[in-house]
Amino acid sequence: xxxxxxxxxxxxxxxxxxxxxxxxxxxxxxxxxxxxxxxxxxxxxxxxxxxxxxxxxxxxxxxxxxxxxxxxxxxxxxxxxxxxxxxxxxxxxxxxxxxxxxxxxxxxxxxxxxxxxxxxxxxxxxxxxxxxxxxxxxxxxxxxxxxxxxxxxxxxxxxxxxxxxxxxxxxxxxxxxxxxxxxxxxxxxxxxxxxxxxxxxxxxxxxxxxxxxxxxxxxxxxxxxxxxxxxxxxxxxxxxxxxxxxxxxxxxxxxxxxxxxxxxxxxxxxxxxxxxxxxxxxxxxxxxxxxxxxxxxxxxxxxxxxxxxxxxxxxxxxxxxxxxxxxxxxxxxxxxxxxxxxxxxxxxxxxxxxxxxxxxxxxxxxxxxxxxxxxxxxxxxxxxxxxxxxxxxxxxxxxxxxxxxxxxxxxxxxxxxxxxxxxxxxxxxxxxxxxxxxxxxxxxxxxxxxxxxxxxxxxxxxxxxxxxxxxxxxxxxxxxxxxxxxxxxxxxxxxxxxxxxxxxxxxxxxxxxxxxxxxxxxxxxxxxxxxxxxxxxxxxxxxxx
Amino acid sequence: xxxxxxxxxxxxxxxxxxxxxxxxxxxxxxxxxxxxxxxxxxxxxxxxxxxxxxxxxxxxxxxxxxxxxxxxxxxxxxxxxxxxxxxxxxxxxxxxxxxxxxxxxxxxxxxxxxxxxxxxxxxxxxxxxxxxxxxxxxxxxxxxxxxxxxxxxxxxxxxxxxxxxxxxxxxxxxxxxxxxxxxxxxxxxxxxxxxxxxxxxxxxxxxxxxxxxxxxxxxxxxxxxxxxxxxxxxxxxxxxxxxxxxxxxxxxxxxxxxxxxxxxxxxxxxxxxxxxxxxxxxxxxxxxxxxxxxxxxxxxxxxxxxxxxxxxxxxxxxxxxxxxxxxxxxxxxxxxxxxxxxxxxxxxxxxxxxxxxxx
Numbered sequence: 018x019x020x021x022x023x024x025x026x027x028x029x030x031x032x033x034x035x036x037x038x039x040x041x042x043x044x045x046x047x048x049x050x051x052x053x054x055x056x057x058x059x060x061x062x063x064x065x066x067x068x069x070x071x072x073x074x075x076x077x078x079x080x081x082x083x084x085x086x087x088x089x090x091x092x093x094x095x096x097x098x099x100x101x102x103x104x105x106x107x108x109x110x111x112x113x114x115x116x117x118x119x120x121x122x123x124x125x126x127x128x129x130x131x132x133x134x135x136x137x138x139x140x141x142x143x144x145x146x147x148x149x150x151x152x153x154x155x156x157x158x159x160x161x162x163x164x165x166x167x168x169x170x171x172x173x174x175x176x177x178x179x180x181x182x183x184x185x186x187x188x189x190x191x192x193x194x195x196x197x198x199x200x201x202x203x204x205x206x207x208x209x210x211x212x213x214x215x216x217x218x219x220x221x222x223x224x225x226x227x228x229x230x231x232x233x234x235x236x237x238x239x240x241x242x243x244x245x246x247x248x249x250x251x252x253x254x255x256x257x258x259x260x261x262x263x264x265x266x267x268x269x270x271x272x273x274x275x276x277x278x279x280x281x282x283x284x285x286x287x288x289x290x291x292x293x294x295x296x297x298x299x300x301x302x303x304x305x306x307x308x309x310x311x312x313x314x315x316x317x318x319x320x321x322x323x324x325x326x327x328x329x330x331x332x333x334x335x336x337x338x339x340x341x342x343x344x345x346x347x348x349x350x351x352x353x354x355x356x357x358x359x360x361x362x363x364x365x366x367x368x369x370x371x372x373x374x375x376x377x378x379x380x381x382x383x384x385x386x387x388x389x390x391x392x393x394x395x396x397x398x399x400x401x402x403x404x405x406x407x408x409x410x411x412x413x414x415x416x417x418x419x420x421x422x423x424x425x426x427x428x429x430x431x432x433x434x435x436x437x438x439x440x441x442x443x444x445x446x447x448x449x450x451x452x453x454x455x456x457x458x459x460x461x462x463x464x465x466x467x468x469x470x471x472x473x474x475x476x477x478x479x480x481x482x483x484x485x486x487x488x489x490x491x492x493x494x495x496x497x498x499x500x501x502x503x504x505x506x507x508x509x510x511x512x513x514x515x516x517x518x519x520x521x522x523x524x525x526x527x528x529x530x531x532x533x534x535x536x537x538x539x540x541x542x543x544x545x546x547x548x549x550x551x552x553x554x555x556x557x558x559x560x561x562x
Numbered sequence: 563x564x565x566x567x568x569x570x571x572x573x574x575x576x577x578x579x580x581x582x583x584x585x586x587x588x589x590x591x592x593x594x595x596x597x598x599x600x601x602x603x604x605x606x607x608x609x610x611x612x613x614x615x616x617x618x619x620x621x622x623x624x625x626x627x628x629x630x631x632x633x634x635x636x637x638x639x640x641x642x643x644x645x646x647x648x649x650x651x652x653x654x655x656x657x658x659x660x661x662x663x664x665x666x667x668x669x670x671x672x673x674x675x676x677x678x679x680x681x682x683x684x685x686x687x688x689x690x691x692x693x694x695x696x697x698x699x700x701x702x703x704x705x706x707x708x709x710x711x712x713x714x715x716x717x718x719x720x721x722x723x724x725x726x727x728x729x730x731x732x733x734x735x736x737x738x739x740x741x742x743x744x745x746x747x748x749x750x751x752x753x754x755x756x757x758x759x760x761x762x763x764x765x766x767x768x769x770x771x772x773x774x775x776x777x778x779x780x781x782x783x784x785x786x787x788x789x790x791x792x793x794x795x796x797x798x799x800x801x802x803x804x805x806x807x808x809x810x811x812x813x814x815x816x817x818x819x820x821x822x823x824x825x826x827x828x829x830x831x832x833x834x835x836x837x838x839x840x841x842x843x844x845x846x847x848x849x850x851x852x853x854x855x856x857x858x859x860x861x862x863x864x865x866x867x868x869x870x871x872x873x874x875x876x877x878x879x880x881x882x883x884x885x886x887x888x889x890x891x892x893x894x895x896x897x898x899x900x901x902x903x904x905x906x907x908x909x910x911x912x913x914x915x916x917x918x919x920x921x
Contacts, residue, residue, distance in 0.1 A: 057776075058724025059788040063699035084701055103902050114701035116708035116725055124721040133774055135790065143898035143908070192649075194793045199772050219902055227902050237699070241774060241786050246722035321778050372779045469783070494784075 023454070023511035034510070038503050045254065045499025050492030053250035057241050064108035064217065064236035066092045074104045080159050080170040081107045082214050084115070087168035094234055103227070108217040110238040122163055122211035125306045126245035129314060130205040132215065137235040138195040140186055146195055146231040152182045153226050155218040156202065156384050160210035170214050176384040177220070178202075182230060195231065199239070203383040204376070206314035207305055208242060247491060252300050254495060258502045259298040262509075266291040269509045276514055282350060283338050286331045287512055293327035294505050296320055311383075315376045319369070326365045328501075329411060332458070333357045336418040339451070357414060364407030371400035419455070426451075454511070461504050468493045584740065585686045586617045586667045587633075588640035589660065617665070621742035625735070631702050636739075639693035643686040646798040650681075650805075653874030655849035655881070657864070658682075661857040669857010675750055675843035681805040683754050684761030684840055687740045688797050691762050695732030695791055706731045729769065729791060733762050749813045749843060752823060756841050763838045764800045768792035801840070808840040809833070850881035864920045880920035890917045 026034075067081035067089035081089040089109060092098065113121040123130070134154075138146055155177045159170035180202075184195040203215075215238060219227045270288060273280045280288075297320050305313055334354055351358070371387075374396065378385045387393040426448055433441050472493050611633050612618070612626035626633055644667070647658035656678055661669040672679040698706035708725035740758050745751035769789040777783030810828040815821065825841055827834060835841050847853070852860035866876035866885055876885045892915040895908035 054723030056784060057786040059786055060725070061699050061728060061788060061790070062701065063696055065700060097906055099905060111701060113720070114699065114706075115704045116706055116720060118704045121720050126721060131774065131776055133772075135772070137793070141898065141900065143896070144900040144906075192795060194795075196770075199774065201774065204776070221902055230902065232900055232906075233902070237790070239772070239774075239788055241776065244723050249722075318778050368779055375780060 021512045022515045025515045026511070034507075038507055042496070042500055042503055045503075046492050046496035048250060048254070049495025050487040050489065052246075053488060053491040053495065054244045054246040055488050055490055056244060056247045056494060058244050059239050059241050060113055062110045062112055062114055062238045062240065064110050064238060065089070066094050067107040067109045067216075068092045068101070069105045069107050069218075077157060077172045077175060080157075080168075080214055081109045081216055082111045082170070083109055084111055085167035094232075103219060103221045106218065108236045110215040110217070112213050112215070112238075112240050123208050123213070123242065124245050125208060126248045127208050128243040128248055128302070128305065130203075130208050130213065131241040132202040132204075133239040133241070134180075134200040134202045134217070135237040135239065136182070136197055136200075136230075136233050137237070138184060138197060138231040139234045140189060140191060140193045140195060141232055142189070142191065144231050146182075146184045147229050148183065148185060150182050150184075150229040152180050152200070152230050153220060154178050154180060154202070155220050157216045158203065158383070159214045159216070161212045161214070163211045173210075173213070174383055176382050178384045178386070179389050180386070181389065184231075194234070201386060202238070204314065204379055205383050206311040206376075206380070207309050209305075209309040248302065250491070250495065251498075252302055254498065255298050255300040255302075258499075259295065259300060262291060262295050262298055262502065262506065265506055265509045266295065269513050272513045272516070275516070282334060283512070284514075286327075286334050287509060290327050290331045290505055291509055293324045294502065297324045298502070311380055315372065315380065318372050318376065322365055322368060322372075326361055329361045330354075330358055332415055333361070333411075333418065336415065336422055339422050357418075360407045360411040360414065364404045364411065367400040367403040367407070371397055371404070374400075454508075457504065457507070461500055464500065465497050468497060583666060583672075583686075583743065584618055584622060584636065585640040585643055585682075586665075587615070587637045588644040589662065589667045619743050622739055625739050625742075628705050629703065631697065632705075635693050635697045635703065636690070638697075639690040640686070642693060642794055643682075643689035646689065646794055647682055647685055649795075650685075650798050650802045651678075653867075653872065653879075655861050655873070655879060656846075656858065659857075659859050664857060666857075671847070671856050671858060673856070674847050675753055676846040677805055677808045677840070677842045678846060680753070680757045680808055680840040680842045681801060683740075683757040684764065684801050684804070685798060686761070687736050687758035688761035688765045688801065689794060690740060691729065691732035691736035691765050692791065692794050692797065693732075694735045695728040695765075698728035698731055699791070707734065727789060729766065729789070733766065736762055747823070752813055752825060753811070753841055753843050756825060756835075756837075760804065760838050760840055761797075761801060764797050764804070765792065767838065768796045768800060804838065804840045808842055809835040810845075811835060811841045811843065813843075850883075861920050866918045866920055868916070868918050876918050876920070883921040885918045885920050888917045888919065889914055 023031075065083035067083070068091070069079075069081065070090070071079050083089060083091070089107070092101065092106065094106075113123060115121060136152075155175075157175040158173040160173045161167075161170050180200045181198075182200065183198040186193060186195045217236065219230075219233070221227050266288065269291070273284055299320075301316075302313065304310060334351075334357075337354060337357065374393075375385075375387045378387075387397045430448065433445070472490055612623050615623070615626070618626060626636060644658065644660060651658040656671065658668070658678075660667045666672065668682065672682055694703065694706075697703040706728060707730070708720055709730070736758070741755055744754045744758070746755060769792060771787055771789050773785055773787040775782035775785045777785070809832060811825040812828055814824050814826045816824065825835065847856060847858065849858055850861055852858060852862065861879055861881060862883075864879055866879040867874045868876050868885075868887075870876075873879065892913050894911050894913075895906075896911040898906050898908040900906050
């Protein structure tokens, strides 16, 4: 017979453990809020209109930029140029832009680079832009490193892409600009080089190509990168959590192996959860400081997805194992839960396929977007809706199961007064602690959701005091990340099998527990059975009572 | 008696008018021919250029000399301000007309602390902030600051926490540059400072927020937002509305403790102007008749709109002097077809149109 640690832990020790974990939680939140900068940074770059003087236009060794040696001749698009054609016009975006009289360069700590394009289109009564038109962009991305000559840009990638251009205008009057939606242009999973250069052309190869986009006056590129400081804080957190979780996993598994019986399903699930968390915690981002790894965005998604899948499955099985309806003899396995878990699997697989279609293809072509073509949009929407439905079904199912567990508990509780007082106290304790953990889960989930909503509502930065400025977004990320680590840490600790049946135990001071041990041992149904929680055994006992 | 004071005031103003303002940069300066020849001569000349501009005060000259491109940016700002002013006032009696070869580009009109002066001050401060911010975004100005909005104690370099928005530097620069001319202790200075700030706030208030999600699988778990610089026309429109609702104020000195000077509405029953409102001290001069000393061209010969009941209507614009109607052949571009990037194929349509001109 075994119980878990949570049942045999005295209230005082539980309180100490909980307050320690809470302290860690607050620390995580504050580290994010006080040390880390905001997660991502943007730079708005106004495109310089360059004049392409070369005769061969498809030459990818010729680059146009506005700073440094060999900078281009600029053109003012406000005037009409009859000597120019569309092939002579290049919008050049050299990133990053200089600041404080210094030439900035990207650091590998900044992890990734996302480009969003915005076009300023002037209204002309004669040339109205259709509300939903397509813009064809010939985009070429080049890179340069520190120490390279200023004019030596190397081709990184090149592509001709179509994008939807949604424009509307309030004041239909000359000289006013259309209000156009932002166009996501590229996503680089690794920011390996120091300087980047984007050259954008708007080709007209067929008469309909780029014919309904009006008079483009300016082009803005917003580049988004993760902040180096945030990466540093985030990676430090990972570096701390990783060995902690590994350590507690080893301890947990050794403890199970000390028992005579084989590990039960819930213990296996806990182990899987721990492993998934380890995978998530593994600070492999350090590798990006030395190697060019464009798949990091995709890998990050997969790692997160795996963790969520395991966590969701764990909750289902946790509720199921406390359903108290299975017959005691059968060793429960994952197979029994296939119906329940299919929702999780469905959701994960559809998200995975979507991700492979979008970010997977972006490995080959950073300018790729699944949303451009109608088929792609439908495909993407199908997978996202499937994932959404699966999540909905899953949560309905989970709520139903938890409700059933609570109904079962309240049924059994009615028989509590018929028991002797020591046993009753103990059972009430078990219920209390079980509910305590349920509460913890709910609290964690609620905090995550509330934090997320607050972050969406709040306009970026929060000021709570004149002197204390809290970077809320970062605090939310580190806080949530820390919270789920701590949650799983607590699960592993509290749901590890207790070694209370040995005469020499750590908790000898807990006299109540000893008496409970004596109470437990004579019950026949307990012997040799393999329940993980004595909650289940308690229910069975009450039936005997 | 009233007339006497007006004459005295005018004389005083003319004495002051030796000093122009920085928006004189919009006027073609004599050295433009040199400046435009090539970039290299421009870079060597830029310091002298700044020194030669007598309408700049010492601090403005310092700022102007920050870099080679700064004077260009200043000029762009001034040009855009004048252009926008002329657009916004195209229907008014004073149409923001500029005077060549004068110490002040607008003549002496702005020596009155009138609504128009308030508008021009606000618009020029806004246009400067706008032009500087654009130059920063284009990467032309190396000086653009990077005061990270993260706290001071964290390492403040860009790779750690990024930089603030460009408009922040634009505003800072505009504040430093246009406000350095004004003296807080004079009534005029106080009002100009207020209007400059109102102009800058008009830019900030028109910024448009754009967001992008880039969390797991592109979800909105991670979202980043930034703000776009508004078109100067939008700022001009906003300021034009403020111009119409500008408050007539007086300067009140509070003797208690330190000598605090504040702007209070002229009449007690009027709303206290807030930071985004335009304020003025004096009523506008008469723009109907030409006044060479003030550089007012008058409305004689202006085209008016016969059907309009507004300011551009013939009754108001011609100041009751009546108007002449002429039938004119009109040529206009029509049925245009635009070819990206640089060509517009238009036909020219001719038609006759009534043309009303003020007497």
